[in-house]
Amino acid sequence: MSVLAIVEQRMASEVLAAAQQFGSDVKAYSIDLPYTADAYTSAVEELIRKVNPTLVVFGHTYQTRDYAPRLAARFGRTLIGDVIAARFEKKDPPVFVRQMFQGKFNADVRLVGDGPHFVSIQAGAWRADGSPQVEKFSPASVTSRQVAEPPFREAARAVDLTAADIIVSVGRGIKEKENIPVVEALAQALGAELAASRPICDAGWLPMDRQVGSSGQTVSPKVYIAVGISGAIQHLVGMKGAKTIVAINKDPDAPIFEVAHYGIVGDLFEVVPALVEELKKTK
Amino acid sequence: MKIAVAIKQVPLRDSPLRLNAAGTWIDEDTLSFEINEPDAYALEEALQLREKHGGEVIVISVGPARVSQTIREALAKGADRGIHIESSSIDTFGIANLLATALRPESPDLILTGLQSDDLGYGQTGVVLAQLLGLPSSTIIMQVEIQPGKVRVKRELEDGWFQHIEMPLPAVLTIQSGLNKLRYATLMGIKKAKTKEIKVISLDGAAEVAPPSAVIEKLYAPEKNKQAQIFEGDPRTAAAKLVEKLRFEARVL
Numbered sequence: 001m002s003v004l005a006i007v008e009q010r011m012a013s014e015v016l017a018a019a020q021q022f023g024s025d026v027k028a029y030s031i032d033l034p035y036t037a038d039a040y041t042s043a044v045e046e047l048i049r050k051v052n053p054t055l056v057v058f059g060h061t062y063q064t065r066d067y068a069p070r071l072a073a074r075f076g077r078t079l080i081g082d083v084i085a086a087r088f089e090k091k092d093p094p095v096f097v098r099q100m101f102q103g104k105f106n107a108d109v110r111l112v113g114d115g116p117h118f119v120s121i122q123a124g125a126w127r128a129d130g131s132p133q134v135e136k137f138s139p140a141s142v143t144s145r146q147v148a149e150p151p152f153r154e155a156a157r158a159v160d161l162t163a164a165d166i167i168v169s170v171g172r173g174i175k176e177k178e179n180i181p182v183v184e185a186l187a188q189a190l191g192a193e194l195a196a197s198r199p200i201c202d203a204g205w206l207p208m209d210r211q212v213g214s215s216g217q218t219v220s221p222k223v224y225i226a227v228g229i230s231g232a233i234q235h236l237v238g239m240k241g242a243k244t245i246v247a248i249n250k251d252p253d254a255p256i257f258e259v260a261h262y263g264i265v266g267d268l269f270e271v272v273p274a275l276v277e278e279l280k281k282t283k
Numbered sequence: 284m285k286i287a288v289a290i291k292q293v294p295l296r297d298s299p300l301r302l303n304a305a306g307t308w309i310d311e312d313t314l315s316f317e318i319n320e321p322d323a324y325a326l327e328e329a330l331q332l333r334e335k336h337g338g339e340v341i342v343i344s345v346g347p348a349r350v351s352q353t354i355r356e357a358l359a360k361g362a363d364r365g366i367h368i369e370s371s372s373i374d375t376f377g378i379a380n381l382l383a384t385a386l387r388p389e390s391p392d393l394i395l396t397g398l399q400s401d402d403l404g405y406g407q408t409g410v411v412l413a414q415l416l417g418l419p420s421s422t423i424i425m426q427v428e429i430q431p432g433k434v435r436v437k438r439e440l441e442d443g444w445f446q447h448i449e450m451p452l453p454a455v456l457t458i459q460s461g462l463n464k465l466r467y468a469t470l471m472g473i474k475k476a477k478t479k480e481i482k483v484i485s486l487d488g489a490a491e492v493a494p495p496s497a498v499i500e501k502l503y504a505p506e507k508n509k510q511a512q513i514f515e516g517d518p519r520t521a522a523a524k525l526v527e528k529l530r531f532e533a534r535v536l
Contacts, residue, residue, distance in 0.1 A: 010441070036448075037410075037420060062440050066422045069375075069407035073414040077496045078375045081405055095500065101309070101402055104300055108501040112494065145419035149447040151440055166535075172296075190536070202461025215439055223535045244533045246525065247511070251297075258505065262528055263513045264521045274522035 001025065001092040004053035004116075006044060011059030011121075013128030018121045019057045022086060022094065027051055032136040037067040038144035044071050046139045054115035055093055064120050072118040079118040080109050082233070084125045093117055102232050103255035123214075123237050159193065159209045166192035166223045169212055169239070170200055173228020173249065173268050177205040183227050186272050189279040195219070197235045213238035228268045231256030248272065284338040284429070284452075286329045287389060288362070289382055289396040289408065290322040292346050292353040296401070306501055308373075318353050321397025325458040327465050328427055329395050330361045336429055338392075339363045343385060345378045347371050351481060358476035359468035365481040373403065374495035379411035385484060386416065391453060393434065398423050398457040406457070413455035420455040421448050425462045 001023035005015050007030045019026045029051075031043050040063075048056060048071075058064040060082045072079040084106070086094040093111050096119055100107045111117045161167060168187040174180060187194040194210060201211040212219055213235040220241035227248045229235060232255070239245070240259050247260035248271050257263050264271050294300065295315040303310045318326070329340045342357040343366040344350050354365040368381045386394065394413075399406030406422075413420035425445065426437035435449045439459055468476075512528065514521040529536045 037422075041414075062423060065406055066410070066420075066438075069405075069410040070414040070420065073376065073379070073411040076376070078405070078411075079407060080497055081407065099505075100404060100502065101294075101300055102404065104504070105302070105309075105502050106505045107499045108503075109497050110500045111497050113496055117496070145450050146421060147449045149449075151444045151446045153444055198461070214441060216443065218442065223529065223533075244529070244535050246529070252513075253504070255505070257511050257513070258507075260511045261533065262525055263511050264518075264525060265513060265515060266518055266521060270518040271522060274518040275525065278519070278522045278526045 001055060002051075002053045003027070004029070004048065004051050004056045006031070006047075006056065006058050006064075007134050008059065008061060008063060010061045010063075011123055012134070014123070014126045015057055015059045015121060016134075017129050018086075018126040021126070022055055022057060023092070027053070028134045029137040030134050032138045033142060034148065035063060036144040036146040036148050037070065038146055039142045040067045041071045041074070043137065043139035043142060045074055047137050048075070048116055052116075054117065056116050056118050058118070058120040060120040060122050068118060068120060075116055075118075077116070077118055079120060080111070081120045082122045083109075083119050084122050098122075099233060102230065103236075104253065122233065124240070154208075158207070161193055161195055161210065161212065161217045161219050164193035164219070164221050166190050166225075167195050167212070167219060167221045167239075167242075168192045168225045168227065169195040169197065169229060170206070170227050171197040171229030171235075172199050173230075174200070174205075177203070179269070180205055182269060182272050185276050186225070186227070186279075189276045190223075190225075192223075192225070197229050197232075226256050226260070227272060229256055230254045231259065284332070284336050284392040285341070285389065286332060286338065287341045287343055287386055287391040287394045288322070288326050288329045288357070289394065289412065290326060290342055290344050290353065290357060291319040291397070291400050291402075291408075292316045292344065292350045293319045293400060293402045296320070302502055302504075306503060307499060308502060316349060316353065318356065319397055319400050319402075321399060321458060321460045323397070323465055324460050324462055325395040325397050326357055326360065326362065327463050328458055329393075330466070331463060332393070332427065332429060333361075341366060341389065341391065343382060344368070345370050345372065345381050351483075354481055355476055356468065358479045358481070359473040360466055361472060362479075364479055366484065367481055368484045368486065370486050373499075374497075375403070375405050375407050376411060377495060379408050379415055381486070382408070382412050383415035386412075393429075393452060394418070394455040395458055396455075398459050409455050409457040416455070418453055418455050419450040420457070421450065422457040423459050424456045425459050427456060
């Protein structure tokens with residue numbers, strides 16, 4: 001099967017590794033243009049018509065999410081986004097596995113009809129290895145309705161979670177802003193930094209600079225204690241590098257238990273105070 | 284200005300989900316449903332833009348009969364009218380096609396939708412819709428500023444980075460959760476919603492959309508990771524065991 005890998009700086013070697021697993025005839029290109037959705041859509045469309053691949057592979061980055069669905073639609077296809085595995089059968093292309101219902105289920109997705117087909121791979125799902133040749137592609141002509149300004153960061157972060165040895169992180173399970181002190185007490189007992197999943201920061205219960213996940217900070221502390229966090233992939237990518245992961249959640253099927261080393265299934269409003277008491281007792 | 288908001292109805296957050304007998308989808312019989320969370324933020328943004336610039340907010344949704352309830356709730360929050368395309372399709376491309384067909388005669392100035400759904404999570408419907416309507420789009424938007432003939436948006440990038448993008452109107456934007464504060468429906472709003480129009484477009488199965496280019500063959504619970512040691516029992520015993528393990532096995536405390 002012929003595979004076209006579209007490589008950007010982010011996830012580059014993972015995309016190449018996945019492409020090589022998907023097919024033996026791999027061509028890899030980076031697009032030699034400043035990014036806008038329109039510019040990349042037409043550039044990669046031109047490239048696909050030139051290379052004529054059966055499968056086009058991307059990293060599931062914010063950039064890919066911005067233009068690849070539009071590109072696939074030009075070929076009458078749906079992008080199979082955020083795939084975590086591929087299962088090979090007798091015939092090409094493979095069956096792709098992706099998460100649905102916020103990671104509660106996996107789905108086997110079968111492609112129908114002739115190529116080109118489009119898939120993007122989840123960060124961390126393929127091991128980066130080697131660095132095969134990546135060619136640069138410059139399209140013949142480019143027009144873009146979007147005009148992009150240079151990327152920027154908001155005011156410097158007040159909290160650097162990446163330096164913390166222990167992090168206590170809180171999610172939707174905390175239910176109300178008034179309950180935040182419950183986890184604050186645990187953070188204090190452990191000498192830990194307090195962090196949160198996205199919804200908690202969105203709601204303004206904790207400041208944005210305490211957010212862990214794809215749009216927040218990526219941390220790898222010695223201990224990460226996830227309290228009332230179900231474990232959506234956007235959160236997991238920000239913390240699965242922690243040495244020891246502890247999950248406290250009332251739902252035994254929560255995806256967070258998949259990456260945890262230790263877990264307590266139970267009501268956080270009972271478990272967390274018990275933990276605080278235990279830590280004080282044995283100090 | 285005329286703003287269309289594409290919303291989706293999904294299972295109520297934290298619903299216990301079970302697979303159907305064929306293992307191809309979830310069993311929907313016992314479930315309650317609500318608006319997809321990012322779509323609720325898209326609706327809120329549309330309502331705020333209308334308050335600032337005047338005009339009309341239309342909510343549009345593709346789904347079975349039950350979806351009318353979610354449309355009615357959006358009307359109660361302040362949307363002016365609704366369009367319900369009755370279809371049980373879950374194919375992104377097919378759904379975007381249905382939305383495009385219904386929105387073309389409306390020619391809205393701006394189309395908003397959530398960045399992704401809590402069920403399928405493809406995060407593409409808005410972008411594909413933009414392609415089908417021939418409109419520019421931008422995704423994962425944190426801020427929308429309407430200027431004469433164009434829109435300036437703040438787009439979220441990874442790791443706390445952002446970018447401003449400008450594009451001409453009409454345009455399609457996919458909205459990130461948390462960019463504004465959601466309002467509740469007022470009693471007056473709920474009362475008013477009863478008299479607002481919901482146009483129902485029924486599609487009788489056959490030839491409603493092109494055949495999907497991908498199908499869900501099987502849906503299943505992910506394989507359990509055996510490495511996690513789970514402590515059960517009463518909270519105090521579990522807490523004591525956990526602290527002991529962190530001290531003497533993981534040696535991290």
